[in-house]
Amino acid sequence: MNSSYIWKFLGVALILYSLVFGLLIPLKPGIVAVSPSIANGGDTISLAYTAYNVDYSAIDASKINAWLLFDEGKDILADKIEVLSANEANAIFRLPLLSELDQSVVSSTLVVSDPQHGYALLPSALGIRPKKSNGSLSGLSIKYDTPDVHKVKGVSFPFRNILQETIRNTYYHVPLWFSMIILFAISAFYSATYLRRRDSRSDLYAVAYAEFATVLGILGLLTGAIWARFTWGAFWSWDIKQFTSAVALLIYFAYFILRSSVADQDKRARLTSSYNIFAFAMLIPLLFIVPRLTDSLHPGNGGNPAMGGEDLDQTMRWVFYPAVVGWILLGMWVSQLKARYLIIQRKIEDKFII
C-alpha cells in the first residue's frame, strides 16, 4: 500500500473509534426527576424519583440507599425505599425541623446508591421550609456522617442532568471546531507561502483548505444548534461563542466573495492571500480572548478554565482527543483532494490559453 494513505486511513480509523466507543460506553446512573420538589420541615414525606440507567427489578430494595445532602456534608438518610418500577422508587424521609436555620428554603441534594449500579445524584432536588417551633423532636436533627457511596468498576461517561446522553456530542460537535481552526491555520500558512514564493499551487491549496474549514464551521454551527435546542432550549440563544463563531464564518464568506470579485489571477491570489492571513490572525482574539471574558452557556467561558475539570473527565479524554486528531486528518485529506482538483483545472485552463 502506498505510504501516503497511512495518515488518511489513520484519520478515518480514529473517527470510527470515536463513533464506536463514544456511542457504546454507557453513562453513569442519574436521577432525572423527583416529586415533590418542596416540603415543610418536620414532615414525613414520600419522595418519588425517576432514575436513569438503573434496573431496580433485578435488585433487592433493602440494598438501595437514599439520602438528602445539605451543605457542609450534613445529611439525612431515608428510612425506607419502595421500588415502584424498573427505574422509579419512593424514598421515605422524616424531615428535620431545621428550626436553627434562618432561611426561607433550604436546598438539598438527593443521592441514591446501590451496589449494582453505583451512585447517582440530583443537585437542588428538594427544598425544605424550616419550621419554627419549640418542639421536642430532637431525633430528627441533621446527622453528620455520610452513608456508604457505592462505586462500580467499569468504563462509563459522567451523567449530567440537562445533557444526559447528549454528553456524547462532545466527540462529534467539538472536534469540528478544532479541525476548522487547524485547517484555517494551514490555509493561512499556504497564503504566506504564496506571498513569499508566488506559486499558484500554494494559493490554490490555501483556497481548498479555507473552503473545507468553512464547511466544517457550518457543520459545527448546525450541530451546535441542534444540541442547543434540546439542552439550552433554543437553536440560537445569542451565546457569545455561537455569535463569535458565526462572525468567524462571515469573515471567510467575505474571503470567498473577495476571491470571486477579482478577475486577474495573480492579483486575486495576492489580495486574497493578504486578506486570509489578516483574517486568521483576527480569529485569535475573536474566538479565544473575547468570549472568555463574557458569560456564556458554553463550558470554558466566563473565566472558567477551558475544557478541564468537571467538563471533560478522564474517560472522555480517551475518546475526545483521538476524535480531534481524526477530524483534523480527515479535513486535511478532503482539502488536499479539492486542492489537487483545482491545480489540474488550472493546468487545463492554462493549456487552452497558450
Next chain:
Amino acid sequence: MEEIFVQSGKMGVVIAVIAAIFIGLVIYLVRLDRKISQWEDQNKTNTYG
C-alpha cells in the same frame, strides 16, 4: 417530533448531530464530484481525442 429526540436520555439528539455531519460531508463531496465531472466532459475531446 419533540419526543423522538428527548426519549431514552436524549439519544436522538446525538444521532441527529452525527447524521447532520454525515449529510454535510456528503453534500460537499457530491458538489466536488459534479464539478470534476463537468471538467471531464468539457475536456474529453481535447485531452484524449
Next chain:
Amino acid sequence: MEKSWYHCAMNRWYALWQKEMKSHWRSQSSLPAVILYVISTTFIVFASFARIDDRSWMVLYWIIVVLSASHAAQSAFRDTEGIEGWYYYGLCRVEEYFFAKVAANFILMGVIASLTFASLSLFAGTPVRDPLLFFLINVSAWIGLALLFSFLGFLNAKVDGQRGLLPLLTFPLLLPILLQVIKLSSIASGSITDTSYLADIYILLAVDALILALSLLLIRYLWQS
C-alpha cells in the same frame, strides 16, 4: 546619515498626510457628507426609538460611528491612483502612504465620533459618568478602526469595479473591537459596574497592536505587481 533618511521619510509622510487631509476637506463627497450622514442617522434613530436607556445610547453611538466611518473610508479612496504613481516611480514607500492614510483616518474618526457624541447628547443627553475612561476607550477604538479601514481600504481599492465590498470585508473583522468597546463604554456610563476593566482595555490595545503588526507586514503585498 540615519537621521537624514528619517527626516526625508517624515517629510514625505507629512506631504502625503497633508494631501490626504486636503482631499478629505475639499472633495464634495467626504466631510460634509459625513456630517450629514451622522446627523441624519441620529435623526432616524430618534424618530424610531424616542427614548433610549444608557446601554442603548452607547450601542447606538458606536454603530453610528462605525457606519459613518465606513462610509467616509470608502469615499476616501477615490484618488489613490495618483499616489500609486508616486509609488511606482519610487517617490514614496507604501508604508509611508499607509501611515498618512491612517493618520488622516484617525482624525476623521475623531471628527465623526465628536459629531456623533454632540448630536446624540443634544437629543438624548449624555450618559457618560466617567469621561476619562470614555475618552481612553474612544482613542484606542479610533486607532484600531483607522488601521482596519485603511488596510482594507487599500485592499478594496485594488478590487476592480466593485467598490461596495468594503463594509463586507470590514464589519466582521471589526467585531472584536466593537464588542470590547461596547462593553467598556457600558462601564463608563455606569450601566455595568466592573472594577477590573483594565484587562478589557489591555485586550483592546492588544487587538490594535495585532492589526498594526499585520498591516505593516502585509501592506506591501497589496501594491506589488
